[in-house]
Amino acid sequence: MGFNDWNAFGCNVSAQLIxxxxxxxxxxxxxxxxxxxxxxxxxxxxxxxxAGGHLVPDPVKFPDGxxxxxxxxxxxxxxxxxxxxxxxxxxxxxxxxxxxEVTDANDFAAWGxxxxxxxxxxxxxxxxxxxxxxxxxxxxxxQALQATGRPIVYSICEWGWRDAxxxxxxxxxxxxxxxxxxxxxxSMLSIVKHxxxxxxxxxxxxxxxxxxxxxxxxxxxxxxQRSEFSLWSIMxxxxxxxxxxxxxxxxxxxxxxxxxIVAVDQDALGLQGRLLTSAGGLxxxxxxxxxxxxxxxxxxxxxxxxxxxTTAAAVGIRSSADSAAGSVQRPLTLADLWSKQVTTTDAxxxxxxxxxxxxxxxxxxxxxxx
Numbered sequence: 001m002g003f004n005d006w007n008a009f010g011c012n013v014s015a016q017l018i019x020x021x022x023x024x025x026x027x028x029x030x031x032x033x034x035x036x037x038x039x040x041x042x043x044x045x046x047x048x049x050x051a052g053g054h055l056v057p058d059p060v061k062f063p064d065g066x067x068x069x070x071x072x073x074x075x076x077x078x079x080x081x082x083x084x085x086x087x088x089x090x091x092x093x094x095x096x097x098x099x100x101e102v103t104d105a106n107d108f109a110a111w112g113x114x115x116x117x118x119x120x121x122x123x124x125x126x127x128x129x130x131x132x133x134x135x136x137x138x139x140x141x142x143q144a145l146q147a148t149g150r151p152i153v154y155s156i157c158e159w160g161w162r163d164a165x166x167x168x169x170x171x172x173x174x175x176x177x178x179x180x181x182x183x184x185x186x187s188m189l190s191i192v193k194h195x196x197x198x199x200x201x202x203x204x205x206x207x208x209x210x211x212x213x214x215x216x217x218x219x220x221x222x223x224x225q226r227s228e229f230s231l232w233s234i235m236x237x238x239x240x241x242x243x244x245x246x247x248x249x250x251x252x253x254x255x256x257x258x259x260x261i262v263a264v265d266q267d268a269l270g271l272q273g274r275l276l277t278s279a280g281g282l283x284x285x286x287x288x289x290x291x292x293x294x295x296x297x298x299x300x301x302x303x304x305x306x307x308x309x310t311t312a313a314a315v316g317i318r319s320s321a322d323s324a325a326g327s328v329q330r331p332l333t334l335a336d337l338w339s340k341q342v343t344t345t346d347a348x349x350x351x352x353x354x355x356x357x358x359x360x361x362x363x364x365x366x367x368x369x370x
Contacts (some may be wrong), residue, residue: 006242013061018040086122106148154173156175157176307351
């Protein structure tokens, strides 16, 4: 959980932006909600390495270097992320890490970096070659990071190009599953459809990454933004804010800091919710939670309101219990994690507006018998 500057700022990154964002995260409740990474994306370095082969922070954007920014971020109880690419150049034509993996990893560790986002630019020959050679670039950096002795979260950003879920879990903590998200409902929906098919690859400490959240950037309605947050959470995705948190609206912050939904995302079982059906554009996801509850998302991808429903059995809840009188129905408690309404029922259903999501935490009560 955290922030990345790319969606909102592109190459306009600086020490000032990162330090101001860290301060904002403390002040606006993001840190308290669990967001603890402040990630620098591309364009942070000079166009050339120095004579010793080391990356050089841009002297205008980062006049005191990366270590000073890391110290400032750490002083606020947060962590610092940085960016590089597995090729000769980054996506914005800055020096890549190919052939410099050990040097760069050691520098990142010495600077106090806590996360590395490792991109897929400058790798055209490997994308056209064998998968083994392609994977080797990401493995080399994984080994270099591990050898530093500093715990650094490794975020692979290879856009789902070469079936990352089949190999990235062994060497990284998170891996992108698609190309970059755009600030639109259509882009978000496309990513959900693909990421939902990859649930079996995720496990505690290693997660499918459907890209940064676009909440607050203006391209989606509030219902669509709530859907994005609901679906990322039920898919156990990294929650990385991609908006300017210094000026984020109360409405945007209310989405990002919804504690009940953050808890679904961060549940200790570490399971990605499974897509049970998407028939007719009506998506039903179920995610087992610690303690036996199940998170259930009813996502209506259509333009009009729809009644959606599923069953306790379908989401993995035993709906009856044995008693002296025989099999007894177990009442279900449904906590709506957006409206905060709690109901007791024997059915999981809702009327869901177009592009919206109802997210329930479902608990099966012990039956009352007489």
